[in-house]
Amino acid sequence: MSWLLNSSIGKKLIMSITGIALVLFLLFHAAMNVTAVFSADAYNTICSLLGANWYAVAGTIALGGLVAIHFIYALILTIQNRKARGHDAYAVSVRPKNVEWASQNMFVLGVIVIGFMVLHFSQFWYKMMFTELMGHHEVELGGKLVSPQDGAAFIQYYFSQAWVVVAYIVWYIALWFHLSHGFWSAIQTIGWNNLVWMNRWKVISQVVATLICLAFAFVTLYFYARHLFCPFA
Numbered sequence: 230m231s232w233l234l235n236s237s238i239g240k241k242l243i244m245s246i247t248g249i250a251l252v253l254f255l256l257f258h259a260a261m262n263v264t265a266v267f268s269a270d271a272y273n274t275i276c277s278l279l280g281a282n283w284y285a286v287a288g289t290i291a292l293g294g295l296v297a298i299h300f301i302y303a304l305i306l307t308i309q310n311r312k313a314r315g316h317d318a319y320a321v322s323v324r325p326k327n328v329e330w331a332s333q334n335m336f337v338l339g340v341i342v343i344g345f346m347v348l349h350f351s352q353f354w355y356k357m358m359f360t361e362l363m364g365h366h367e368v369e370l371g372g373k374l375v376s377p378q379d380g381a382a383f384i385q386y387y388f389s390q391a392w393v394v395v396a397y398i399v400w401y402i403a404l405w406f407h408l409s410h411g412f413w414s415a416i417q418t419i420g421w422n423n424l425v426w427m428n429r430w431k432v433i434s435q436v437v438a439t440l441i442c443l444a445f446a447f448v449t450l451y452f453y454a455r456h457l458f459c460p461f462a
């Protein structure tokens with residue numbers, strides 16, 4: 230077992246497994262959010278299931294663990310790679326033609342993705358699940374009191390503000406680059422590839438990354454457009 234924690238390939242395997250689990254969460258989270266476009270009631274039912282229930286709290290703790298492990302191992306591997314490259318790490322380097330930009334910037338992209346998560350959590354998770362866990366049945370949102378399970382009200386409120394919409398779109402772009410390389414790289418580390426499948430997995434990774442980010446962007450832009458064109462809807 231110690232090879233898993235100590236060897237470079239073991240650490241990469243841990244990153245791959247946690248990364249794929251996070252991609253599965255994002256597929257669910259993006260699909261869940263699209264529901265808000267079609268029915269506020271359906272969305273709020275999902276939000277109430279994901280509120281202060283033991284299984285939802287267990288899920289949140291598990292997700293936090295996955296993000297922490299993924300990040301800590303990324304940090305360890307990045308530091309190890311830097312050390313291995315020695316002085317070259319600081320030399321001006323020209324990127325070889327067949328090396329993607331994202332593959333060289335995965336750590337920075339990951340830090341950006343986590344950075345925006347702090348904003349997202351302060352707007353949604355903190356005012357929803359955390360508020361409920363604290364035993365409150367109402368929370369202040371833009372001068373009004375709403376239920377912490379009223380996810381539709383939160384979406385409507387935040388995505389009517391241009392700066393929030395811009396920040397989230399920047400977030401999705403960083404997420405797209407991170408996922409499009411990360412998913413493919415994880416599959417490669419796990420070993421589910423050969424010459425034919427390597428290119429297929431590359432395409433599949435881009436499709437998965439695009440589906441996730443487009444779904445998030447669709448929800449964000451839909452509610453902003455609704456605020457602009459039908460402010461009383």
Ligand code: HEM
Binds near residue numbers: 262349
């Ligand atoms: C359209 C964009 C998005 C919307 C409307 C949205 C909405 C929400 C809502 C309503 C919650 C609170 C659920 C609850 O605790 O009751 C939540 C939690 C969360 N969101 Fe998002 N989200 C969006 C994008 C994202 C993105 C892009 C990520 C990650 C890159 C993300 C990661 C999370 C995580 C990790 C949680 C905590 C989940 C948990 O407590 O188990 N969200 N989001």
